[in-house]
Amino acid sequence: MANIGFIGLGTMGRPMAGHLLAAGHRLFLHNRSPVPEDFVKKGATECASGADVARQAEIIITMLPDTPDVEIVLFGPKGVAEGLTAGKIVVDMSTVSPMATQTFARRISKMGCSYLDAPVSGGEVGAKAAKLTIMVGGESETFELMRPIFELMATNITLVGKNGDGQTAKVANQIIVALTIQAVGEALLFASRAGADPGKVRQALMGGFASSKILEIHGDRMIKRNFEPGFRIELHRKDLNLALEGARKLNLSLPNTAACQELFNSAVAHGGARWEHSGLVQILEVLAHHQIGKQD
Amino acid sequence: MANIGFIGLGTMGRPMAGHLLAAGHRLFLHNRSPVPEDFVKKGATECASGADVARQAEIIITMLPDTPDVEIVLFGPKGVAEGLTAGKIVVDMSTVSPMATQTFARRISKMGCSYLDAPVSGGEVGAKAAKLTIMVGGESETFELMRPIFELMATNITLVGKNGDGQTAKVANQIIVALTIQAVGEALLFASRAGADPGKVRQALMGGFASSKILEIHGDRMIKRNFEPGFRIELHRKDLNLALEGARKLNLSLPNTAACQELFNSAVAHGGARWEHSGLVQILEVLAHHQIGKQD
Numbered sequence: 001m002a003n004i005g006f007i008g009l010g011t012m013g014r015p016m017a018g019h020l021l022a023a024g025h026r027l028f029l030h031n032r033s034p035v036p037e038d039f040v041k042k043g044a045t046e047c048a049s050g051a052d053v054a055r056q057a058e059i060i061i062t063m064l065p066d067t068p069d070v071e072i073v074l075f076g077p078k079g080v081a082e083g084l085t086a087g088k089i090v091v092d093m094s095t096v097s098p099m100a101t102q103t104f105a106r107r108i109s110k111m112g113c114s115y116l117d118a119p120v121s122g123g124e125v126g127a128k129a130a131k132l133t134i135m136v137g138g139e140s141e142t143f144e145l146m147r148p149i150f151e152l153m154a155t156n157i158t159l160v161g162k163n164g165d166g167q168t169a170k171v172a173n174q175i176i177v178a179l180t181i182q183a184v185g186e187a188l189l190f191a192s193r194a195g196a197d198p199g200k201v202r203q204a205l206m207g208g209f210a211s212s213k214i215l216e217i218h219g220d221r222m223i224k225r226n227f228e229p230g231f232r233i234e235l236h237r238k239d240l241n242l243a244l245e246g247a248r249k250l251n252l253s254l255p256n257t258a259a260c261q262e263l264f265n266s267a268v269a270h271g272g273a274r275w276e277h278s279g280l281v282q283i284l285e286v287l288a289h290h291q292i293g294k295q296d
Numbered sequence: 297m298a299n300i301g302f303i304g305l306g307t308m309g310r311p312m313a314g315h316l317l318a319a320g321h322r323l324f325l326h327n328r329s330p331v332p333e334d335f336v337k338k339g340a341t342e343c344a345s346g347a348d349v350a351r352q353a354e355i356i357i358t359m360l361p362d363t364p365d366v367e368i369v370l371f372g373p374k375g376v377a378e379g380l381t382a383g384k385i386v387v388d389m390s391t392v393s394p395m396a397t398q399t400f401a402r403r404i405s406k407m408g409c410s411y412l413d414a415p416v417s418g419g420e421v422g423a424k425a426a427k428l429t430i431m432v433g434g435e436s437e438t439f440e441l442m443r444p445i446f447e448l449m450a451t452n453i454t455l456v457g458k459n460g461d462g463q464t465a466k467v468a469n470q471i472i473v474a475l476t477i478q479a480v481g482e483a484l485l486f487a488s489r490a491g492a493d494p495g496k497v498r499q500a501l502m503g504g505f506a507s508s509k510i511l512e513i514h515g516d517r518m519i520k521r522n523f524e525p526g527f528r529i530e531l532h533r534k535d536l537n538l539a540l541e542g543a544r545k546l547n548l549s550l551p552n553t554a555a556c557q558e559l560f561n562s563a564v565a566h567g568g569a570r571w572e573h574s575g576l577v578q579i580l581e582v583l584a585h586h587q588i589g590k591q592d
């Protein structure tokens with residue numbers, strides 16, 4: 001059993017850390033708000049800072065909202081870097097910038113430590129069920145050391161490549177998911193406005209070349225008007241920002257990603273920051289002045 | 297066994313009609329260019345016009361390139377309508393305008409005949425293997441009469457709704473397929489330009505929420521640079537035109553469908569009319585001055 005630090009006990013981090021504790025690992029926790037009592041009751045140690053976590057644990061996992069949060073927790077005052085000694089492993093499971101990740105990894109490596117970027121997909125449901133997908137960037141030796149710990153949280157674990165490549169894969173994932181939601185939204189809206197039953201259209205298309213997890217699950221949400229999270233628009237908007245910010249730095253043109261982000265912006269303007277991301281279709285519906293499934 | 301007329305023996309029509317002949321139906325054929333000899337050798341009858349086909353067959357199937365072709369073959373000089381008598385069935389398996397289809401169906405119905413719109417997906421490979429998907433609009437009695445004949449060509453057959461709804465489902469299918477190709481293209485291009493291995497990224501994403509038939513098959517084509525048809529860009533461009541023309545008539549805004557069509561336009565400008573539709577990614581690559589899998 002290992003001494004594992006876990007920083008960031010939000011919607012995702014809390015169930016993920018819970019699995020590690022349940023498996024018998026010694027946990028050293030730090031969080032912006034106080035660490036939930038049940039962790040402490042079950043023997044986890046609350047630490048006053050990231051530096052404190054890094055002094056006591058051999059493996060330090062971060063699960064934070066965005067790039068600046070990771071930078072502060074790792075390298076800010078009383079951050080993880082202050083407590084690190086050579087040979088320790090830092091694993092960032094947040095979804096953050098691939099380019100910033102390369103910098104973080106270089107700085108950690110210079111201290112004689114190892115770094116993995118290991119962002120996840122699968123959302124709160126996947127985190128609770130320990131059925132996440134993890135996309136990893138870093139050295140294969142470190143990856144193999146971490147694999148048994150990843151397996152406590154995930155069913156689908158891939159070493160994509162070097163540091164940053166895990167985050168790059170996550171950005172690619174978020175591009176595809178967002179743009180496929182929009183694809184299904186435009187298609188079902190066309191079908192509905194043309195007078196067809198969108199449920200029947202979805203059914204006719206499943207199993208063919210248009211079939212996808214998004215058509216299956218989010219197509220159904222659009223038809224049944226179920227936009228309770230699930231994964232929230234404000235978070236997907238943050239992730240597409242990583243894509244578009246990265247694209248700008250790489251001089252890369254991503255026309256439909258950019259257009260989709262504009263619809264996320266509009267969704268937030270309509271009070272939809274906390275809508276399920278398939279609720280994006282409601283902005284297409286605003287544009288069309290037509291709701292899927294309703295007669296005009 | 298029925299007397300079946302089949303008009304349009306192109307890439308799709310030829311194998312489809314072949315399955316009907318092989319099952320023992322009597323075929324009455326008409327085509328712009330002469331009917332292939334092997335059909336005549338196997339007992340099919342070549343007819344001089346659509347009217348001639350309609351006089352001899354009880355069921356008349358059309359499989360033609362575009363809306364104006366269907367209109368001329370049905371209602372032009374020596375067209376199907378001239379040879380129809382009450383009680384016959386007209387089945388248009390072409391991919392054409394849902395709105396025009398509603399008009400065609402009304403005109404045929406007024407003659408005491410039945411009309412089905414029954415466009416297919418699955419391409420030449422699906423047609424040859426008799427594994428097409430058929431999306432049908434029309435009366436359920438007519439659909440049930442036609443079902444055994446459809447089953448000679450397809451494995452996935454759905455009655456979507458009334459006349460036009462089959463074509464509407466096909467348009468929805470083509471929107472999703474095109475936009476998912478672009479989604480996968482933008483994602484793999486981001487991954488490649490950011491320095492990751494796009495094949496590894498694709499592998500990490502399969503099985504998660506980004507998974508789709510398009511990521512599986514066309515993502516692989518993009519990585520392996522295999523843009524031989526498959527389904528051609530010039531045909532997919534025609535189908536998105538049905539979507540955008542329909543959207544204009546319905547006052548419907550489809551931003552990513554419109555943007556994707558602009559890339560198809562550019563693909564044709566680059567000599568890509570006959571590229572496989574996943575070759576759309578090459579226009580994103582032109583914009584980025586970067587090819588997937590190559591180091592910058």
